[in-house]
Amino acid sequence: MLSIQFIRENADRVRRDMLxxxxxxxxxxxxQLDEQRRALLQQVEGLRAKRNAASKAIGASKEPGExxxxxxxxxxxxxxxxRLEEKLRSLDDELQQRLxxxxxxxxxxxxxxxxxxxxxxxxxVGQPRQFDFVPRPHWELGVMVDGLDIERGARMSGSRxxxxxxxxxxxxxxxxxxxxxxxxxxxFTEAYVPYxxxxxxxxxxxxxxxxxxxxxxxxxxxxxxxxxxxxxxxxYHRDEIIPAGRLPERFVAHTPCFRREKMSAGRDVRGxxxxxxxxxxxxxxxxxxxxxSAELDGLVARAKHIAxxxxxxxxxxxxxxxxxxxxxxxxFDLEVWAPGQAEWLEVSSASNCLDFQARRANIRYxxxxxxxxxxxxxxxxxxxxxxxxxxxxxxxxxxxxxxIEVPHVLRRYLGTDRIxxxxxxxxxxD
RNA sequence: GGAGGGGUCGCAUAGUGGUCUAGUGCGCCCGCCUGCUAAGCGGGUUCCGGGGUAACUCGGUCGAGGGUUCGAAUCCCUCCCCCUCCGCCA
Numbered sequence: 001m002l003s004i005q006f007i008r009e010n011a012d013r014v015r016r017d018m019l020x021x022x023x024x025x026x027x028x029x030x031x032q033l034d035e036q037r038r039a040l041l042q043q044v045e046g047l048r049a050k051r052n053a054a055s056k057a058i059g060a061s062k063e064p065g066e067x068x069x070x071x072x073x074x075x076x077x078x079x080x081x082x083r084l085e086e087k088l089r090s091l092d093d094e095l096q097q098r099l100x101x102x103x104x105x106x107x108x109x110x111x112x113x114x115x116x117x118x119x120x121x122x123x124x125v126g127q128p129r130q131f132d133f134v135p136r137p138h139w140e141l142g143v144m145v146d147g148l149d150i151e152r153g154a155r156m157s158g159s160r161x162x163x164x165x166x167x168x169x170x171x172x173x174x175x176x177x178x179x180x181x182x183x184x185x186x187x188f189t190e191a192y193v194p195y196x197x198x199x200x201x202x203x204x205x206x207x208x209x210x211x212x213x214x215x216x217x218x219x220x221x222x223x224x225x226x227x228x229x230x231x232x233x234x235x236y237h238r239d240e241i242i243p244a245g246r247l248p249e250r251f252v253a254h255t256p257c258f259r260r261e262k263m264s265a266g267r268d269v270r271g272x273x274x275x276x277x278x279x280x281x282x283x284x285x286x287x288x289x290x291x292x293s294a295e296l297d298g299l300v301a302r303a304k305h306i307a308x309x310x311x312x313x314x315x316x317x318x319x320x321x322x323x324x325x326x327x328x329x330x331x332f333d334l335e336v337w338a339p340g341q342a343e344w345l346e347v348s349s350a351s352n353c354l355d356f357q358a359r360r361a362n363i364r365y366x367x368x369x370x371x372x373x374x375x376x377x378x379x380x381x382x383x384x385x386x387x388x389x390x391x392x393x394x395x396x397x398x399x400x401x402x403x404i405e406v407p408h409v410l411r412r413y414l415g416t417d418r419i420x421x422x423x424x425x426x427x428x429x430d
Numbered sequence: 431g432g433a434g435g436g437g438u439c440g441c442a443u444a445g446u447g448g449u450c451u452a453g454u455g456c457g458c459c460c461g462c463c464u465g466c467u468a469a470g471c472g473g474g475u476u477c478c479g480g481g482g483u484a485a486c487u488c489g490g491u492c493g494a495g496g497g498u499u500c501g502a503a504u505c506c507c508u509c510c511c512c513c514u515c516c517g518c519c520a
Contacts, residue, residue, distance in 0.1 A: 038480065038481090041479080041480055041489085042480065042481070042488095042489095044489080045479095045480065045481090045488060045489040045490085046488080046489090048488085048489060048490085049488055049489070051500075051501080052488095052489085052501085054500070054501090055448075055500060055501040056448075056449085056451095056501085058448075058500060058501070059448030059449080059500095059501075060448080060449070067500090070500070071500040071501090072500080073500080074500035074501080075499095075500060077500080078499085078500065078501090241477085243440095364477095369458090369459095370458095370459075370475095373477085
């Protein structure tokens with residue numbers, strides 16, 4: 001979240017950024033609550049100081065008469081304190097609630113625009129492959145190599161679930177292994193983390209309270225299923241002061257991700273592009289504020305490295321102000337080309353959240369052993385999201401007979417250079 | 431799931447209603463003393479918030495939140511976490 005001090009001192013900038021995001025946030029109400037709160041706080045603290053002094057005098061006093069008088073006096077002061085505290089608490093609650101729902105500020109370098117049509121392609125790498133046949137979408141190829149079973153997934157769990165088996169289950173696992181190995185080799189620390197987290201953790205990472213509708217949760221216990229490993233990695237240092245000399249810290253974790261996808265109902269219903277459960281390799285960085293801009297570039301470079309190593313045509317897109325996520329001040333998406341549907345697939349989103357999550361999660365670090373604590377900057381980036389990378393590999397490497405060539409870097413993981421087609425092409429609908 | 435024990439300053443501990451402004455030891459920092467080092471002596475050492483240009487000052491903070499009281503680390507209630515043993519279990 002933004003600190004109330006920051007909002008107070010930069011009210012115009014915050015108002016502007018909320019407009020740029022199309023965020024419906026009442027900054028004036030927040031400022032009003034802040035002012036009322038501080039005025040009331042001064043009253044309460046003044047009375048408490050008075051009571052503290054009197055109580056000390058009562059403790060030291062030996063004259064029963066004097067004690068009685070002062071106790072009676074303080075009884076009234078106590079009542080007044082209680083009355084004002086109640087008002088203070090309700091002001092605090094409303095202020096806190098509203099602050100939790102204010103999104104991050106916008107980095108000055110972010111292109112302006114109301115929605116994704118204003119996003120800017122900043123770099124394109126590789127040429128889409130020229131096919132001398134009509135490339136198939138991944139859901140047809142999946143059937144042909146006997147690796148994808150949508151119907152059984154739906155029978156087990158309903159729509160937006162699927163089973164990967166045989167060569168495609170192995171392809172996905174090989175990709176995960178490859179990505180983790182590459183990032184670890186680049187100095188990232190691999191982490192295995194809980195997939196279910198408490199409400200407090202989701203609040204700290206910014207998923208709650210605003211995005212409750214997109215989360216799965218246990219009905220009886222305080223468990224939410226993580227929608228991304230980012231949630232776990234934000235909370236790794238929650239309520240800590242990181243000692244001097246530890247930053248930057250760079251993590252990589254592979255986890256499943258669970259999303260209700262209520263917000264995108266009806267979109268991308270075919271195949272494995274958008275499911276309720278999917279695998280993702282996630283990178284995460286804690287760093288000093290001065291370093292976060294360079295770290296963001298580094299994360300984008302890592303995501304690009306994976307796409308390049310897999311020889312997938314890809315591009316980097318700078319999200320515009322209206323398309324930024326709640327936590328992010330600046331975001332680059334990485335998209336890979338999927339010839340089967342002739343579209344760009346988002347496989348990574350790299351964001352600099354500045355100190356926004358550090359405040360929510362109460363994470364600080366010491367720049368030097370005796371220096372006062374500061375909030376670190378925190379960044380996250382997929383590296384990469386699996387189902388869409390699987391789609392891109394399948395569709396880019398497909399052969400006329402429905403078999404799939406294995407990218408060079410994956411061959412040592414899969415022990416083969418080709419995934420054979422064993423079924424005929426499914427009947428083409430309409 | 432059952433039974434028991436426990437959460438106090440970086441670490442270890444003391445503290446069962448009022449000089450607790452939370453003591454002591456260790457660690458760390460500053461200073462003094464001292465050929466050097468060690469020891470010794472003196473001082474400092476949580477974090478958050480309010481007010482103030484500042485020196486400074488006020489409030490809160492003993493796992494969390496409520497409550498009792500003029501006054502709570504201390505008493506009461508609810509919850510969380512950790513440890514030990516039993517049960518169950520991949």
